[in-house]
Amino acid sequence: MTVLLRIQNLTVEYKTRRGTARGVDNVSLELEENRTLGLAGESGCGKSTLGRSIMKLVPYPGQIVSGRIEMLLHDHVKYLKGVIERGIVNIIDLNEDQMRGLRGKEIAYIFQDPMTSLNPMITIETHFKEIMKAHYPDIEEEEIIGRAYEILDGLGILPERITDYPHQFSGGMRQRVMIGLGLALRPKLLIADEPTTSLDVIVEAQILEEVAELKDVFNLTMILITHNLGVLAQTADDIAIMYAGRVMELSSTESLFDDPLHPYAKALLESVPDVTHPEKKLSWIPGAPPDLTDPIPGCMYNPRCPHAMDICRTVQPDLITVDGGRLVACHLFGGEKSHGTS
Ligand SMILES: Nc1ncnc2c1ncn2[C@@H]1O[C@H](COP(=O)(O)OP(=O)(O)OP(=O)(O)O)[C@@H](O)[C@H]1O
Ligand SMILES: [Mg+2]
Numbered sequence: 001m002t003v004l005l006r007i008q009n010l011t012v013e014y015k016t017r018r019g020t021a022r023g024v025d026n027v028s029l030e031l032e033e034n035r036t037l038g039l040a041g042e043s044g045c046g047k048s049t050l051g052r053s054i055m056k057l058v059p060y061p062g063q064i065v066s067g068r069i070e071m072l073l074h075d076h077v078k079y080l081k082g083v084i085e086r087g088i089v090n091i092i093d094l095n096e097d098q099m100r101g102l103r104g105k106e107i108a109y110i111f112q113d114p115m116t117s118l119n120p121m122i123t124i125e126t127h128f129k130e131i132m133k134a135h136y137p138d139i140e141e142e143e144i145i146g147r148a149y150e151i152l153d154g155l156g157i158l159p160e161r162i163t164d165y166p167h168q169f170s171g172g173m174r175q176r177v178m179i180g181l182g183l184a185l186r187p188k189l190l191i192a193d194e195p196t197t198s199l200d201v202i203v204e205a206q207i208l209e210e211v212a213e214l215k216d217v218f219n220l221t222m223i224l225i226t227h228n229l230g231v232l233a234q235t236a237d238d239i240a241i242m243y244a245g246r247v248m249e250l251s252s253t254e255s256l257f258d259d260p261l262h263p264y265a266k267a268l269l270e271s272v273p274d275v276t277h278p279e280k281k282l283s284w285i286p287g288a289p290p291d292l293t294d295p296i297p298g299c300m301y302n303p304r305c306p307h308a309m310d311i312c313r314t315v316q317p318d319l320i321t322v323d324g325g326r327l328v329a330c331h332l333f334g335g336e337k338s339h340g341t342s
Helices: 047-055 096-102 124-135 141-154 159-163 171-183 201-217 229-235 253-258 263-270
Strands: 003-016 019-032 036-040 062-072 088-090 107-110 189-193 221-225 238-243 246-252 320-322 326-328
Touching: 003 047, 019 047, 019 062, 019 221, 019 246, 036 047, 036 229, 047 062, 047 107, 047 189, 047 221, 107 171, 124 141, 124 159, 124 171, 141 159, 141 171, 141 201, 171 189, 171 201, 201 229, 221 229, 229 253, 238 253, 238 263, 246 253, 246 263, 253 263
Parallel strands: 036 221, 036 238, 107 189, 189 221
Antiparallel strands: 003 019, 003 062, 062 088, 238 246, 246 326, 320 326
16 A cells, blocks of 8 residues: 655644644644545644644644655656655645645645635636636636536536525535536645534535545545544545644554544544434533643543553553554553654
8 A cells, every 4th residue: 555645753833822732733634645634623623623633724823843744746746856856745845836736736624614715796706716726827717617517516516506695505415516627726635624513514514425436536545624523434434533742652443443542532422422222322422622832741542541550650651563553552461563653
C-alpha cells in the first residue's frame, strides 16, 4: 500500500491572552491511499485543527509550530519544482502561492456550514466555473459543465438545478453541492469536517453513501471528522480517537468497535446508544475535557480515567504500537515500539 499522507510530530498552538493552547500536540499518523481515516473525540480535542493544518488553514491565532506534513503528489506538479522530492512535499515548507496550487486540486476541505462557504449571489454553475477556471484558465465551458453534471448526478442532484442559487436548495442539498465543489478538481485527498452534523439522520445516511460511492469512482483518500462514532462505523477504515490535542488510539474501525483499548476510547464508545443491545445502560464520561491553556502533568485524561495510576499523573504516555499494529497512548499497555512521540 502507498502512503499518501504522513504527519510527523505535528504541534499547533493558539496563543491567546489566557495563555497558549496546544490544539494539536505532537501528533504523528499515516494515511494510505484510498482509505478513509475517521477523526473522533469530544469538542475541542483538536480534530479541526489537525484537519486544517493539512491545508495550512489553521485560523488565527493558531500557528503550526513544529512537525512535518508530507504528501505524495504527481511528479508533474510544476509549481512545486525545487520543493518536491521523489513526488513528496512537506506542506509545512510551502508558501501561500504554492498552497493555492495545492488546495482544491490535491486536497479539498469541506467545511461544516455550507452557507458560509457558498456565495449567495451566484449560481451553482458559476461556483463550478470559478473553481475550475482558477486552476485551469483554458478549460472549455463544456468540460466544466460535463464534470459538474457527473459529480452532481453522483450526489443525487438533478443537472438542471445547476442554474439555481444556493438559497434555492435545502440544507442537505447545499451540503451535497459543497461536497460536489470539493470534488470538482479531482483532488486526491478529501477532508470533510463534520459534513453532515447539521442534517437529519436519513439525509446524513444518504449523503454518506453517495460520498462512499464517489470515493471509489474518484479514487479518493478521505479524512472524515465527526463527533458521531455511528457515522464512522459505517464509513471509516481506521479511526483516530483524539483527546486534548493528542491521538489516544488509532485502530481499524473493526478492532476499535470490537475491543477499544484506551479507557477514553472505551468510554466514548459506551456513550453511544446501541440499538442491538437496548438493555445496555448508556454511560457518560464524568468530568469535562481539560482547558488546553492550562495543561496538567502526565496523561491529560487521568483526572477522568477510572484506571489512573501514579505514573499517569506524572508521565505522558507515548503512542505505541500494540496488538498487531494498533496504536495506543496509555500506561496500561506495554508496546513493541515508539511511534514518533515526545
Ligand atoms: N480560535 C481559537 N482561539 C483559541 N484557541 C483555539 C481556537 N480554535 C481552537 N482553539 C484551541 O484548540 C483546541 C482544539 O480546537 P478544535 O477546533 O480543533 O477542536 P475540535 O475537535 O474540532 O472541536 P469541535 O468538535 O467542537 O469542532 C480547542 O480546545 C482550543 O483550546
Ligand atoms: Mg471542529
